[in-house]
Amino acid sequence: MIHKYQEIQNCDIAKVRLLVRVGSEKEKKYENGITHLLEHMNLFFAEKKPFELSVRGTTDFECTMYEITCINDYSHVVSVIDKIYSIINGELLRECDLPIVKQAVLKEIEFQMNDIYYRERNNLFNSLLPEELREKMPVGMKEVIETLSFEQIIEYQKNSYKDFAICLSSRFNLFDEEINLSNSMPKVKKYIKNKKSLYWTISAQVSKKKSVSKSIYFESIKKYDNTKENLINEFIKIYFFMLFDNMFCEKLDQKGIVATEAIVYENIIVDEMCVVVYELEILKGIDEELMEMMVMEVLRDIYSSTEIVQSIFHVAKKEFFNIMRDTTFFEKCKQKFLHGVNMFLPFDEREVCYEFNYLDICNMAEMYLSYKLSLIHI
Numbered sequence: 001m002i003h004k005y006q007e008i009q010n011c012d013i014a015k016v017r018l019l020v021r022v023g024s025e026k027e028k029k030y031e032n033g034i035t036h037l038l039e040h041m042n043l044f045f046a047e048k049k050p051f052e053l054s055v056r057g058t059t060d061f062e063c064t065m066y067e068i069t070c071i072n073d074y075s076h077v078v079s080v081i082d083k084i085y086s087i088i089n090g091e092l093l094r095e096c097d098l099p100i101v102k103q104a105v106l107k108e109i110e111f112q113m114n115d116i117y118y119r120e121r122n123n124l125f126n127s128l129l130p131e132e133l134r135e136k137m138p139v140g141m142k143e144v145i146e147t148l149s150f151e152q153i154i155e156y157q158k159n160s161y162k163d164f165a166i167c168l169s170s171r172f173n174l175f176d177e178e179i180n181l182s183n184s185m186p187k188v189k190k191y192i193k194n195k196k197s198l199y200w201t202i203s204a205q206v207s208k209k210k211s212v213s214k215s216i217y218f219e220s221i222k223k224y225d226n227t228k229e230n231l232i233n234e235f236i237k238i239y240f241f242m243l244f245d246n247m248f249c250e251k252l253d254q255k256g257i258v259a260t261e262a263i264v265y266e267n268i269i270v271d272e273m274c275v276v277v278y279e280l281e282i283l284k285g286i287d288e289e290l291m292e293m294m295v296m297e298v299l300r301d302i303y304s305s306t307e308i309v310q311s312i313f314h315v316a317k318k319e320f321f322n323i324m325r326d327t328t329f330f331e332k333c334k335q336k337f338l339h340g341v342n343m344f345l346p347f348d349e350r351e352v353c354y355e356f357n358y359l360d361i362c363n364m365a366e367m368y369l370s371y372k373l374s375l376i377h378i
Helices: 035-045 072-088 095-114 117-126 150-160 227-254 289-301 310-326 329-339 358-369
Strands: 002-008 013-020 054-059 064-071 163-170 196-202 212-220 265-271 275-280 372-377
Touching: 002 035, 002 329, 035 054, 035 064, 035 095, 035 275, 054 212, 064 072, 064 358, 072 163, 095 117, 095 150, 095 227, 163 329, 227 265, 227 275, 227 289, 227 310, 289 358
Parallel strands: 002 163, 196 372
Antiparallel strands: 013 064, 013 163, 054 064, 196 212, 212 275, 265 275
């Protein structure tokens, strides 16, 4: 099935994305990395001969993405759409390309094994992910990639490339179909949650600044029961982490510990599982046990709260609307296609920002308090 979304814009550059509802989570153990290898095979045409302005692809646990940018005129856009359909139909796969593509993927695997960022991320995943996903990292396994045949790749595309979304941002209305704005939710796979859900990474000290970067990883559940509930949950999460940041920085200040402004970001791993990262840089060394104790103290304080902090509520509401406003067309397409969250629809702030109370915040704090704290040293 092919879903089609389009945005009419008058910029000089047009962009087309193809989303395929297949990622490494659907792979069997003996084929780990085949989704990633297939993505590279489908894009190898651009290595042999430059095509349009840029071509790129990504593979994660649940989705494969292809993106092509071009000049925003009719002939170029139509040419890109034709190329997207060639990917969908498997018309770009060539057996003679496989050895070269394998080498590129193997180099990527080697890079991730040696790069500190990916080592840190993989350490986190090994502790966080359900066992069935730990051996299905999207990049793939070296020994598997080396043995995959062209016939296996062809068969995998035939069996797995069945659900697509084409997302077009250009001057032209090329899709006759209406964008599907229904609010139905796809069925999602339920993973058994790990017992550990609050994680630390302690990065190496930066000698010049004499600072240490600290990241706290909060595992949480994404609920996509309906679009309204999803928006409410997102607002609660923004308020919660603003409150956590405010209280945590107060405790640091009380102990004479100077920290830079924290940042919070979220990574969705698979259906219903995401990691919220709270990251800040400490300008003075700090004992790990003390940090852990302070985190738990803040969570207990939030759990004991009996009212909403209005000053933080208003800042959180402003931030929530900024995020909704700045959500890109392509992110909305991905949310709609993969998770059924319809961010194309307008919403009433009274139905989102005012349908929660301090008990919702207490419940979130209680959830994190109930998890064992694990230290990961990088």
